[in-house]
Amino acid sequence: MKLSSKMDRCRLSPMRKFNPYADAAKARGIKIYHLNIGQPDVATPKAYYEALANYADPVLSxxxxxxxxxxxxxxxxxxxxxxxxxxxxxxxxxxxxxxxxxxxxxxxxxxxxxxxxxxxxxxxxxxxxxxxxxxxxxxxxxxxxxxxxxxxxxxxxxxxxxxxxxxxxxxxxxxxxxxxxxxxxxxxxxxxxxxxxxxxxxxxxxxxxxxxxxxxxxxxxxxxxxxxxxxxxxxxxxxxxxxxxxxxxxxxxxxxxxxxxxxxxxxxxxxxxxxxxxxxDLDPSYFDEVKKEYCLRRDTCIAGLQAIPGVKCRTPRGAFYVMAALPVEDADDFQMWLLNEFDDNGETILFACGEPFYGTPGRGKNEIRIAYTINAPDIKRAMEILKIALEKYNNR
Ligand SMILES: Cc1ncc(COP(=O)(O)O)c(C=O)c1O
Structure with a gap:
Protein backbone atom coordinates (compact mmCIF):
# COMPACT_ATOMS: atom_id res chain seq x y z
CA MET A 1 0.00 0.00 0.00
CA LYS A 2 1.21 3.49 -0.80
CA LEU A 3 0.93 6.56 1.39
CA SER A 4 0.97 10.20 0.30
CA SER A 5 4.37 11.41 -0.94
CA LYS A 6 3.38 14.90 0.20
CA MET A 7 2.94 13.64 3.77
CA ASP A 8 6.24 11.81 3.42
CA ARG A 9 7.91 15.20 2.87
CA CYS A 10 6.41 16.55 6.11
CA ARG A 11 8.09 16.29 9.51
CA LEU A 12 6.97 15.64 13.03
CA SER A 13 6.54 18.81 15.07
CA PRO A 14 9.79 19.74 16.86
CA MET A 15 7.63 20.90 19.75
CA ARG A 16 6.16 17.43 20.27
CA LYS A 17 8.48 14.82 18.78
CA PHE A 18 10.49 14.23 21.99
CA ASN A 19 7.36 13.60 24.07
CA PRO A 20 7.76 9.77 24.12
CA TYR A 21 11.32 10.16 25.53
CA ALA A 22 10.09 12.77 28.00
CA ASP A 23 7.33 10.36 29.12
CA ALA A 24 9.92 7.61 29.60
CA ALA A 25 12.09 9.97 31.68
CA LYS A 26 9.06 10.93 33.78
CA ALA A 27 8.31 7.23 34.30
CA ARG A 28 11.85 6.94 35.76
CA GLY A 29 10.91 9.70 38.23
CA ILE A 30 12.67 12.60 36.46
CA LYS A 31 11.08 16.04 36.67
CA ILE A 32 11.05 17.85 33.33
CA TYR A 33 10.90 21.61 32.84
CA HIS A 34 8.85 22.04 29.67
CA LEU A 35 10.29 24.80 27.53
CA ASN A 36 9.28 23.06 24.32
CA ILE A 37 5.73 24.23 23.74
CA GLY A 38 3.89 27.53 23.74
CA GLN A 39 1.37 26.35 26.33
CA PRO A 40 0.92 29.24 28.77
CA ASP A 41 0.31 28.39 32.44
CA VAL A 42 -1.43 31.76 32.96
CA ALA A 43 -5.03 31.17 34.14
CA THR A 44 -7.70 31.28 31.43
CA PRO A 45 -10.05 34.22 32.17
CA LYS A 46 -13.04 33.25 34.33
CA ALA A 47 -15.39 34.74 31.72
CA TYR A 48 -14.61 31.78 29.47
CA TYR A 49 -15.68 29.17 32.04
CA GLU A 50 -18.75 31.21 33.05
CA ALA A 51 -19.91 31.23 29.45
CA LEU A 52 -19.36 27.46 29.24
CA ALA A 53 -21.33 26.92 32.45
CA ASN A 54 -24.20 29.03 31.15
CA TYR A 55 -24.61 26.99 27.98
CA ALA A 56 -27.97 25.27 28.22
CA ASP A 57 -29.17 24.43 24.70
CA PRO A 58 -30.94 21.05 24.84
CA VAL A 59 -29.08 19.85 21.71
CA LEU A 60 -25.40 20.45 21.06
CA SER A 61 -25.85 21.11 17.37
CA ASP A 281 -15.02 41.19 24.82
CA LEU A 282 -12.64 41.35 27.80
CA ASP A 283 -11.52 44.78 28.87
CA PRO A 284 -8.13 45.48 27.25
CA SER A 285 -6.68 46.01 30.75
CA TYR A 286 -6.72 42.18 31.04
CA PHE A 287 -3.43 42.22 29.14
CA ASP A 288 -1.62 44.56 31.56
CA GLU A 289 -0.93 41.89 34.19
CA VAL A 290 -0.37 39.13 31.62
CA LYS A 291 2.22 41.19 29.75
CA LYS A 292 3.98 42.09 33.01
CA GLU A 293 4.25 38.40 33.87
CA TYR A 294 5.67 37.41 30.46
CA CYS A 295 8.09 40.31 30.63
CA LEU A 296 9.42 38.99 33.96
CA ARG A 297 9.74 35.51 32.48
CA ARG A 298 11.52 36.84 29.41
CA ASP A 299 14.01 38.81 31.50
CA THR A 300 14.63 35.79 33.76
CA CYS A 301 15.20 33.57 30.74
CA ILE A 302 17.57 36.01 29.01
CA ALA A 303 19.56 36.62 32.20
CA GLY A 304 19.94 32.83 32.58
CA LEU A 305 21.02 32.36 28.97
CA GLN A 306 23.48 35.24 29.12
CA ALA A 307 25.19 33.59 32.10
CA ILE A 308 26.04 30.51 30.00
CA PRO A 309 29.36 30.64 28.14
CA GLY A 310 29.03 30.21 24.38
CA VAL A 311 25.26 30.83 24.19
CA LYS A 312 24.10 33.40 21.64
CA CYS A 313 20.64 34.99 21.78
CA ARG A 314 18.82 38.27 21.54
CA THR A 315 16.23 39.76 23.88
CA PRO A 316 12.87 39.17 22.20
CA ARG A 317 10.49 42.14 21.93
CA GLY A 318 7.32 40.09 21.74
CA ALA A 319 5.49 36.72 21.84
CA PHE A 320 6.96 34.30 24.44
CA TYR A 321 9.86 32.59 22.75
CA VAL A 322 13.58 33.02 22.41
CA MET A 323 15.87 31.38 19.88
CA ALA A 324 19.33 30.54 21.22
CA ALA A 325 22.46 29.12 19.60
CA LEU A 326 24.20 26.64 21.93
CA PRO A 327 27.86 25.61 22.07
CA VAL A 328 26.97 22.16 20.68
CA GLU A 329 27.06 20.75 17.16
CA ASP A 330 23.68 19.07 17.18
CA ALA A 331 20.86 20.28 19.44
CA ASP A 332 18.83 17.13 18.67
CA ASP A 333 21.59 14.91 20.02
CA PHE A 334 21.94 17.16 23.09
CA GLN A 335 18.18 16.95 23.73
CA MET A 336 18.20 13.13 23.48
CA TRP A 337 21.11 13.00 25.94
CA LEU A 338 19.23 15.35 28.31
CA LEU A 339 16.24 13.02 28.36
CA ASN A 340 18.00 9.65 28.27
CA GLU A 341 21.28 10.09 30.13
CA PHE A 342 21.26 13.26 32.22
CA ASP A 343 19.62 14.71 35.28
CA ASP A 344 20.58 17.28 37.88
CA ASN A 345 19.08 16.31 41.24
CA GLY A 346 16.39 14.36 39.38
CA GLU A 347 15.56 17.20 36.99
CA THR A 348 16.09 17.91 33.31
CA ILE A 349 14.75 20.16 30.54
CA LEU A 350 12.92 19.85 27.24
CA PHE A 351 13.10 22.47 24.48
CA ALA A 352 12.35 22.57 20.73
CA CYS A 353 15.35 21.90 18.49
CA GLY A 354 16.11 24.62 15.96
CA GLU A 355 16.61 22.95 12.58
CA PRO A 356 12.90 22.56 11.61
CA PHE A 357 12.44 26.31 12.12
CA TYR A 358 14.57 26.93 9.02
CA GLY A 359 13.99 26.41 5.32
CA THR A 360 17.66 26.74 4.35
CA PRO A 361 19.34 23.32 4.63
CA GLY A 362 21.95 23.14 7.39
CA ARG A 363 20.76 26.17 9.35
CA GLY A 364 19.62 25.92 12.98
CA LYS A 365 21.34 22.64 13.88
CA ASN A 366 22.94 24.07 17.04
CA GLU A 367 19.94 26.21 17.93
CA ILE A 368 17.00 25.74 20.26
CA ARG A 369 13.72 27.54 20.82
CA ILE A 370 12.70 28.16 24.38
CA ALA A 371 9.06 28.92 25.27
CA TYR A 372 9.07 31.03 28.43
CA THR A 373 5.56 29.94 29.37
CA ILE A 374 6.43 28.47 32.78
CA ASN A 375 6.79 30.61 35.91
CA ALA A 376 9.91 32.72 36.53
CA PRO A 377 11.45 30.60 39.37
CA ASP A 378 11.09 27.49 37.18
CA ILE A 379 12.68 29.32 34.23
CA LYS A 380 15.60 30.34 36.48
CA ARG A 381 16.11 26.74 37.56
CA ALA A 382 15.75 25.48 33.96
CA MET A 383 18.51 27.86 32.83
CA GLU A 384 20.74 26.61 35.67
CA ILE A 385 20.13 23.05 34.48
CA LEU A 386 20.95 24.07 30.90
CA LYS A 387 24.27 25.55 32.08
CA ILE A 388 25.21 22.45 34.10
CA ALA A 389 24.10 20.12 31.31
CA LEU A 390 26.12 21.93 28.63
CA GLU A 391 29.28 21.67 30.74
CA LYS A 392 28.76 17.94 31.33
CA TYR A 393 27.76 17.22 27.72
CA ASN A 394 30.79 19.02 26.29
CA ASN A 395 33.18 17.32 28.73
CA ARG A 396 31.96 13.77 28.12
C1 LIG B 1 2.88 31.60 15.02
C2 LIG B 1 1.77 30.67 15.35
N1 LIG B 1 0.69 30.65 14.56
C3 LIG B 1 -0.33 29.82 14.81
C4 LIG B 1 -0.30 28.95 15.89
C5 LIG B 1 -1.47 28.06 16.09
O1 LIG B 1 -2.02 28.10 17.35
P1 LIG B 1 -3.55 27.71 17.62
O2 LIG B 1 -3.96 26.71 16.60
O3 LIG B 1 -3.56 27.14 18.99
O4 LIG B 1 -4.31 28.98 17.50
C6 LIG B 1 0.81 28.93 16.73
C7 LIG B 1 0.92 27.99 17.86
O5 LIG B 1 1.93 27.84 18.51
C8 LIG B 1 1.88 29.82 16.46
O6 LIG B 1 2.96 29.89 17.23
Missing amino acids: YAPSSGINEYVDSVRRYFKRIGVELERSEVLPTMGGSEALQMTIATLLDDGDEIVIPEPFYPNYHTSITLAGATIRPIPTYVEEGYFYADKARVEACINENTRAILMTSPGNPTGNVLSREELQLMLSIAKEHNLFIICDEVYREFVYDSDDLVSALQYEEYKDNVIVIDSVSKRFSACGARVGVVISKNKEFMSQVMKWAQCRLATPSVDQLASAALY
Whole structure:
Protein backbone atom coordinates (compact mmCIF):
# COMPACT_ATOMS: atom_id res chain seq x y z
CA MET A 1 0.00 0.00 0.00
CA LYS A 2 1.21 3.49 -0.80
CA LEU A 3 0.93 6.56 1.39
CA SER A 4 0.97 10.20 0.30
CA SER A 5 4.37 11.41 -0.94
CA LYS A 6 3.38 14.90 0.20
CA MET A 7 2.94 13.64 3.77
CA ASP A 8 6.24 11.81 3.42
CA ARG A 9 7.91 15.20 2.87
CA CYS A 10 6.41 16.55 6.11
CA ARG A 11 8.09 16.29 9.51
CA LEU A 12 6.97 15.64 13.03
CA SER A 13 6.54 18.81 15.07
CA PRO A 14 9.79 19.74 16.86
CA MET A 15 7.63 20.90 19.75
CA ARG A 16 6.16 17.43 20.27
CA LYS A 17 8.48 14.82 18.78
CA PHE A 18 10.49 14.23 21.99
CA ASN A 19 7.36 13.60 24.07
CA PRO A 20 7.76 9.77 24.12
CA TYR A 21 11.32 10.16 25.53
CA ALA A 22 10.09 12.77 28.00
CA ASP A 23 7.33 10.36 29.12
CA ALA A 24 9.92 7.61 29.60
CA ALA A 25 12.09 9.97 31.68
CA LYS A 26 9.06 10.93 33.78
CA ALA A 27 8.31 7.23 34.30
CA ARG A 28 11.85 6.94 35.76
CA GLY A 29 10.91 9.70 38.23
CA ILE A 30 12.67 12.60 36.46
CA LYS A 31 11.08 16.04 36.67
CA ILE A 32 11.05 17.85 33.33
CA TYR A 33 10.90 21.61 32.84
CA HIS A 34 8.85 22.04 29.67
CA LEU A 35 10.29 24.80 27.53
CA ASN A 36 9.28 23.06 24.32
CA ILE A 37 5.73 24.23 23.74
CA GLY A 38 3.89 27.53 23.74
CA GLN A 39 1.37 26.35 26.33
CA PRO A 40 0.92 29.24 28.77
CA ASP A 41 0.31 28.39 32.44
CA VAL A 42 -1.43 31.76 32.96
CA ALA A 43 -5.03 31.17 34.14
CA THR A 44 -7.70 31.28 31.43
CA PRO A 45 -10.05 34.22 32.17
CA LYS A 46 -13.04 33.25 34.33
CA ALA A 47 -15.39 34.74 31.72
CA TYR A 48 -14.61 31.78 29.47
CA TYR A 49 -15.68 29.17 32.04
CA GLU A 50 -18.75 31.21 33.05
CA ALA A 51 -19.91 31.23 29.45
CA LEU A 52 -19.36 27.46 29.24
CA ALA A 53 -21.33 26.92 32.45
CA ASN A 54 -24.20 29.03 31.15
CA TYR A 55 -24.61 26.99 27.98
CA ALA A 56 -27.97 25.27 28.22
CA ASP A 57 -29.17 24.43 24.70
CA PRO A 58 -30.94 21.05 24.84
CA VAL A 59 -29.08 19.85 21.71
CA LEU A 60 -25.40 20.45 21.06
CA SER A 61 -25.85 21.11 17.37
CA TYR A 62 -23.49 22.05 14.53
CA ALA A 63 -22.65 25.71 14.31
CA PRO A 64 -23.03 27.29 10.85
CA SER A 65 -19.86 26.87 8.73
CA SER A 66 -19.56 30.66 8.74
CA GLY A 67 -19.50 30.66 12.54
CA ILE A 68 -21.78 31.73 15.38
CA ASN A 69 -22.79 35.38 15.20
CA GLU A 70 -22.05 36.03 18.91
CA TYR A 71 -18.42 35.05 18.33
CA VAL A 72 -18.06 36.76 14.95
CA ASP A 73 -19.51 39.97 16.38
CA SER A 74 -17.19 39.88 19.40
CA VAL A 75 -14.22 39.67 17.00
CA ARG A 76 -15.67 42.61 15.05
CA ARG A 77 -16.09 44.65 18.26
CA TYR A 78 -12.48 43.89 19.24
CA PHE A 79 -11.18 45.11 15.87
CA LYS A 80 -13.44 48.17 15.96
CA ARG A 81 -11.65 49.18 19.17
CA ILE A 82 -8.39 49.32 17.17
CA GLY A 83 -9.94 51.19 14.27
CA VAL A 84 -10.88 48.32 11.93
CA GLU A 85 -14.46 47.98 10.64
CA LEU A 86 -15.27 44.39 9.60
CA GLU A 87 -18.37 42.88 8.04
CA ARG A 88 -19.56 39.50 9.24
CA SER A 89 -18.60 37.98 5.89
CA GLU A 90 -14.99 39.08 6.43
CA VAL A 91 -14.57 37.03 9.64
CA LEU A 92 -14.51 33.24 9.45
CA PRO A 93 -14.24 31.22 12.70
CA THR A 94 -11.82 28.28 12.62
CA MET A 95 -10.45 25.57 14.89
CA GLY A 96 -7.57 27.63 16.20
CA GLY A 97 -5.03 29.64 14.28
CA SER A 98 -3.83 26.27 12.98
CA GLU A 99 -6.93 25.60 10.94
CA ALA A 100 -7.05 29.24 9.84
CA LEU A 101 -3.54 28.74 8.42
CA GLN A 102 -4.35 25.38 6.82
CA MET A 103 -7.46 26.77 5.15
CA THR A 104 -5.66 29.89 3.96
CA ILE A 105 -2.70 28.01 2.55
CA ALA A 106 -4.93 25.44 0.80
CA THR A 107 -6.94 28.29 -0.71
CA LEU A 108 -3.91 30.23 -1.99
CA LEU A 109 -1.34 27.67 -3.12
CA ASP A 110 -1.12 25.19 -5.99
CA ASP A 111 1.42 22.48 -6.83
CA GLY A 112 4.74 24.16 -7.68
CA ASP A 113 3.87 27.50 -6.08
CA GLU A 114 6.19 29.29 -3.67
CA ILE A 115 5.51 31.27 -0.53
CA VAL A 116 8.04 33.69 0.94
CA ILE A 117 8.60 33.41 4.71
CA PRO A 118 11.33 34.94 6.89
CA GLU A 119 13.31 32.19 8.63
CA PRO A 120 13.41 30.97 11.36
CA PHE A 121 9.63 30.40 11.17
CA TYR A 122 6.91 28.45 12.99
CA PRO A 123 7.60 24.88 11.75
CA ASN A 124 3.95 23.87 11.32
CA TYR A 125 3.79 26.26 8.34
CA HIS A 126 6.00 23.75 6.53
CA THR A 127 3.45 20.92 6.92
CA SER A 128 0.47 22.87 5.57
CA ILE A 129 2.50 24.28 2.69
CA THR A 130 3.97 20.89 1.73
CA LEU A 131 0.51 19.30 1.75
CA ALA A 132 -0.63 22.03 -0.65
CA GLY A 133 2.19 20.93 -3.01
CA ALA A 134 3.99 24.25 -2.59
CA THR A 135 7.40 25.18 -1.17
CA ILE A 136 8.78 27.79 1.19
CA ARG A 137 11.24 30.38 -0.13
CA PRO A 138 12.92 31.53 3.11
CA ILE A 139 14.22 35.05 3.68
CA PRO A 140 17.28 34.33 5.82
CA THR A 141 17.51 36.36 9.03
CA TYR A 142 20.27 36.38 11.64
CA VAL A 143 20.44 36.92 15.38
CA GLU A 144 23.32 39.41 14.86
CA GLU A 145 20.96 41.62 12.84
CA GLY A 146 18.06 41.24 15.27
CA TYR A 147 16.29 38.92 12.79
CA PHE A 148 15.74 41.89 10.50
CA TYR A 149 14.12 41.18 7.11
CA ALA A 150 11.86 44.12 6.19
CA ASP A 151 14.09 45.38 3.42
CA LYS A 152 12.80 45.74 -0.15
CA ALA A 153 15.86 44.26 -1.85
CA ARG A 154 16.04 41.27 0.53
CA VAL A 155 12.36 40.44 0.14
CA GLU A 156 12.30 40.97 -3.62
CA ALA A 157 15.31 38.66 -4.02
CA CYS A 158 12.98 35.85 -2.87
CA ILE A 159 10.08 36.69 -5.20
CA ASN A 160 9.86 34.99 -8.61
CA GLU A 161 7.20 33.97 -11.14
CA ASN A 162 6.07 31.08 -8.86
CA THR A 163 5.53 33.25 -5.79
CA ARG A 164 1.90 33.55 -4.68
CA ALA A 165 2.14 34.90 -1.16
CA ILE A 166 4.24 36.21 1.73
CA LEU A 167 3.68 34.86 5.23
CA MET A 168 4.94 36.70 8.29
CA THR A 169 4.47 36.41 12.02
CA SER A 170 4.58 39.50 14.18
CA PRO A 171 5.08 39.29 17.12
CA GLY A 172 7.18 36.38 15.98
CA ASN A 173 7.50 32.74 16.85
CA PRO A 174 10.33 31.68 17.34
CA THR A 175 12.39 34.91 17.42
CA GLY A 176 10.16 37.33 19.33
CA ASN A 177 10.77 39.78 16.51
CA VAL A 178 8.18 42.57 16.20
CA LEU A 179 7.75 44.60 13.02
CA SER A 180 7.61 48.36 13.44
CA ARG A 181 4.70 50.13 11.74
CA GLU A 182 7.08 51.31 9.00
CA GLU A 183 8.38 47.77 8.43
CA LEU A 184 4.86 46.34 8.33
CA GLN A 185 3.80 48.97 5.80
CA LEU A 186 6.84 48.20 3.67
CA MET A 187 6.03 44.46 3.65
CA LEU A 188 2.40 45.19 2.71
CA SER A 189 3.48 47.52 -0.08
CA ILE A 190 5.86 44.89 -1.51
CA ALA A 191 2.98 42.38 -1.55
CA LYS A 192 0.73 44.88 -3.33
CA GLU A 193 3.38 45.86 -5.86
CA HIS A 194 3.95 42.20 -6.78
CA ASN A 195 0.25 41.30 -6.70
CA LEU A 196 0.72 38.81 -3.85
CA PHE A 197 -1.38 37.83 -0.89
CA ILE A 198 0.21 38.55 2.47
CA ILE A 199 -0.73 36.29 5.37
CA CYS A 200 -0.18 38.09 8.66
CA ASP A 201 -0.10 35.66 11.56
CA GLU A 202 -1.05 37.84 14.52
CA VAL A 203 -1.82 35.20 17.15
CA TYR A 204 0.50 36.99 19.64
CA ARG A 205 -0.79 40.52 18.84
CA GLU A 206 -0.92 41.95 22.39
CA PHE A 207 2.38 40.43 23.50
CA VAL A 208 4.71 43.32 22.69
CA TYR A 209 6.78 44.26 25.73
CA ASP A 210 8.05 47.74 24.93
CA SER A 211 4.88 49.23 23.45
CA ASP A 212 1.12 49.35 24.00
CA ASP A 213 0.45 50.21 20.35
CA LEU A 214 -1.89 47.47 19.09
CA VAL A 215 -0.87 46.80 15.52
CA SER A 216 -2.75 44.78 12.91
CA ALA A 217 -2.22 44.58 9.17
CA LEU A 218 -5.99 45.13 8.90
CA GLN A 219 -5.45 48.75 9.97
CA TYR A 220 -3.87 49.48 6.56
CA GLU A 221 -6.92 50.01 4.34
CA GLU A 222 -4.77 50.58 1.22
CA TYR A 223 -3.66 46.93 1.21
CA LYS A 224 -7.01 45.35 2.12
CA ASP A 225 -7.20 43.16 -0.98
CA ASN A 226 -3.80 41.58 -0.23
CA VAL A 227 -4.11 41.05 3.52
CA ILE A 228 -5.25 37.87 5.29
CA VAL A 229 -5.01 37.92 9.08
CA ILE A 230 -4.74 34.82 11.28
CA ASP A 231 -6.02 35.24 14.82
CA SER A 232 -6.66 32.90 17.75
CA VAL A 233 -7.71 32.83 21.40
CA SER A 234 -5.02 30.26 22.27
CA LYS A 235 -2.06 32.34 23.37
CA ARG A 236 -3.42 35.83 24.02
CA PHE A 237 -6.24 34.57 26.24
CA SER A 238 -4.41 31.50 27.51
CA ALA A 239 -7.08 29.26 25.99
CA CYS A 240 -5.13 26.79 23.84
CA GLY A 241 -7.61 23.98 24.56
CA ALA A 242 -10.55 25.95 23.21
CA ARG A 243 -9.33 25.38 19.63
CA VAL A 244 -10.91 28.60 18.42
CA GLY A 245 -9.41 31.05 15.97
CA VAL A 246 -10.41 33.10 12.99
CA VAL A 247 -9.31 33.97 9.48
CA ILE A 248 -10.06 37.55 8.44
CA SER A 249 -9.83 39.19 5.04
CA LYS A 250 -11.52 41.96 3.10
CA ASN A 251 -10.68 40.17 -0.14
CA LYS A 252 -14.11 38.90 -1.22
CA GLU A 253 -12.79 36.35 -3.71
CA PHE A 254 -10.55 34.77 -1.08
CA MET A 255 -13.38 34.67 1.48
CA SER A 256 -15.75 33.02 -0.96
CA GLN A 257 -13.16 30.37 -1.95
CA VAL A 258 -12.08 29.59 1.62
CA MET A 259 -15.75 28.95 2.46
CA LYS A 260 -15.52 25.70 0.45
CA TRP A 261 -13.07 24.33 3.01
CA ALA A 262 -15.15 25.78 5.86
CA GLN A 263 -18.19 23.89 4.62
CA CYS A 264 -16.15 20.72 4.08
CA ARG A 265 -14.98 20.74 7.69
CA LEU A 266 -18.58 21.52 8.69
CA ALA A 267 -18.14 23.80 11.70
CA THR A 268 -16.01 25.12 14.54
CA PRO A 269 -17.13 23.83 17.99
CA SER A 270 -20.31 25.68 19.02
CA VAL A 271 -19.81 26.02 22.77
CA ASP A 272 -16.17 27.06 22.46
CA GLN A 273 -17.12 29.79 19.98
CA LEU A 274 -19.71 31.15 22.41
CA ALA A 275 -17.26 31.09 25.30
CA SER A 276 -14.54 32.67 23.13
CA ALA A 277 -16.86 35.62 22.49
CA ALA A 278 -16.40 36.44 26.18
CA LEU A 279 -12.63 36.56 25.62
CA TYR A 280 -12.67 39.00 22.73
CA ASP A 281 -15.02 41.19 24.82
CA LEU A 282 -12.64 41.35 27.80
CA ASP A 283 -11.52 44.78 28.87
CA PRO A 284 -8.13 45.48 27.25
CA SER A 285 -6.68 46.01 30.75
CA TYR A 286 -6.72 42.18 31.04
CA PHE A 287 -3.43 42.22 29.14
CA ASP A 288 -1.62 44.56 31.56
CA GLU A 289 -0.93 41.89 34.19
CA VAL A 290 -0.37 39.13 31.62
CA LYS A 291 2.22 41.19 29.75
CA LYS A 292 3.98 42.09 33.01
CA GLU A 293 4.25 38.40 33.87
CA TYR A 294 5.67 37.41 30.46
CA CYS A 295 8.09 40.31 30.63
CA LEU A 296 9.42 38.99 33.96
CA ARG A 297 9.74 35.51 32.48
CA ARG A 298 11.52 36.84 29.41
CA ASP A 299 14.01 38.81 31.50
CA THR A 300 14.63 35.79 33.76
CA CYS A 301 15.20 33.57 30.74
CA ILE A 302 17.57 36.01 29.01
CA ALA A 303 19.56 36.62 32.20
CA GLY A 304 19.94 32.83 32.58
CA LEU A 305 21.02 32.36 28.97
CA GLN A 306 23.48 35.24 29.12
CA ALA A 307 25.19 33.59 32.10
CA ILE A 308 26.04 30.51 30.00
CA PRO A 309 29.36 30.64 28.14
CA GLY A 310 29.03 30.21 24.38
CA VAL A 311 25.26 30.83 24.19
CA LYS A 312 24.10 33.40 21.64
CA CYS A 313 20.64 34.99 21.78
CA ARG A 314 18.82 38.27 21.54
CA THR A 315 16.23 39.76 23.88
CA PRO A 316 12.87 39.17 22.20
CA ARG A 317 10.49 42.14 21.93
CA GLY A 318 7.32 40.09 21.74
CA ALA A 319 5.49 36.72 21.84
CA PHE A 320 6.96 34.30 24.44
CA TYR A 321 9.86 32.59 22.75
CA VAL A 322 13.58 33.02 22.41
CA MET A 323 15.87 31.38 19.88
CA ALA A 324 19.33 30.54 21.22
CA ALA A 325 22.46 29.12 19.60
CA LEU A 326 24.20 26.64 21.93
CA PRO A 327 27.86 25.61 22.07
CA VAL A 328 26.97 22.16 20.68
CA GLU A 329 27.06 20.75 17.16
CA ASP A 330 23.68 19.07 17.18
CA ALA A 331 20.86 20.28 19.44
CA ASP A 332 18.83 17.13 18.67
CA ASP A 333 21.59 14.91 20.02
CA PHE A 334 21.94 17.16 23.09
CA GLN A 335 18.18 16.95 23.73
CA MET A 336 18.20 13.13 23.48
CA TRP A 337 21.11 13.00 25.94
CA LEU A 338 19.23 15.35 28.31
CA LEU A 339 16.24 13.02 28.36
CA ASN A 340 18.00 9.65 28.27
CA GLU A 341 21.28 10.09 30.13
CA PHE A 342 21.26 13.26 32.22
CA ASP A 343 19.62 14.71 35.28
CA ASP A 344 20.58 17.28 37.88
CA ASN A 345 19.08 16.31 41.24
CA GLY A 346 16.39 14.36 39.38
CA GLU A 347 15.56 17.20 36.99
CA THR A 348 16.09 17.91 33.31
CA ILE A 349 14.75 20.16 30.54
CA LEU A 350 12.92 19.85 27.24
CA PHE A 351 13.10 22.47 24.48
CA ALA A 352 12.35 22.57 20.73
CA CYS A 353 15.35 21.90 18.49
CA GLY A 354 16.11 24.62 15.96
CA GLU A 355 16.61 22.95 12.58
CA PRO A 356 12.90 22.56 11.61
CA PHE A 357 12.44 26.31 12.12
CA TYR A 358 14.57 26.93 9.02
CA GLY A 359 13.99 26.41 5.32
CA THR A 360 17.66 26.74 4.35
CA PRO A 361 19.34 23.32 4.63
CA GLY A 362 21.95 23.14 7.39
CA ARG A 363 20.76 26.17 9.35
CA GLY A 364 19.62 25.92 12.98
CA LYS A 365 21.34 22.64 13.88
CA ASN A 366 22.94 24.07 17.04
CA GLU A 367 19.94 26.21 17.93
CA ILE A 368 17.00 25.74 20.26
CA ARG A 369 13.72 27.54 20.82
CA ILE A 370 12.70 28.16 24.38
CA ALA A 371 9.06 28.92 25.27
CA TYR A 372 9.07 31.03 28.43
CA THR A 373 5.56 29.94 29.37
CA ILE A 374 6.43 28.47 32.78
CA ASN A 375 6.79 30.61 35.91
CA ALA A 376 9.91 32.72 36.53
CA PRO A 377 11.45 30.60 39.37
CA ASP A 378 11.09 27.49 37.18
CA ILE A 379 12.68 29.32 34.23
CA LYS A 380 15.60 30.34 36.48
CA ARG A 381 16.11 26.74 37.56
CA ALA A 382 15.75 25.48 33.96
CA MET A 383 18.51 27.86 32.83
CA GLU A 384 20.74 26.61 35.67
CA ILE A 385 20.13 23.05 34.48
CA LEU A 386 20.95 24.07 30.90
CA LYS A 387 24.27 25.55 32.08
CA ILE A 388 25.21 22.45 34.10
CA ALA A 389 24.10 20.12 31.31
CA LEU A 390 26.12 21.93 28.63
CA GLU A 391 29.28 21.67 30.74
CA LYS A 392 28.76 17.94 31.33
CA TYR A 393 27.76 17.22 27.72
CA ASN A 394 30.79 19.02 26.29
CA ASN A 395 33.18 17.32 28.73
CA ARG A 396 31.96 13.77 28.12
C1 LIG B 1 2.88 31.60 15.02
C2 LIG B 1 1.77 30.67 15.35
N1 LIG B 1 0.69 30.65 14.56
C3 LIG B 1 -0.33 29.82 14.81
C4 LIG B 1 -0.30 28.95 15.89
C5 LIG B 1 -1.47 28.06 16.09
O1 LIG B 1 -2.02 28.10 17.35
P1 LIG B 1 -3.55 27.71 17.62
O2 LIG B 1 -3.96 26.71 16.60
O3 LIG B 1 -3.56 27.14 18.99
O4 LIG B 1 -4.31 28.98 17.50
C6 LIG B 1 0.81 28.93 16.73
C7 LIG B 1 0.92 27.99 17.86
O5 LIG B 1 1.93 27.84 18.51
C8 LIG B 1 1.88 29.82 16.46
O6 LIG B 1 2.96 29.89 17.23
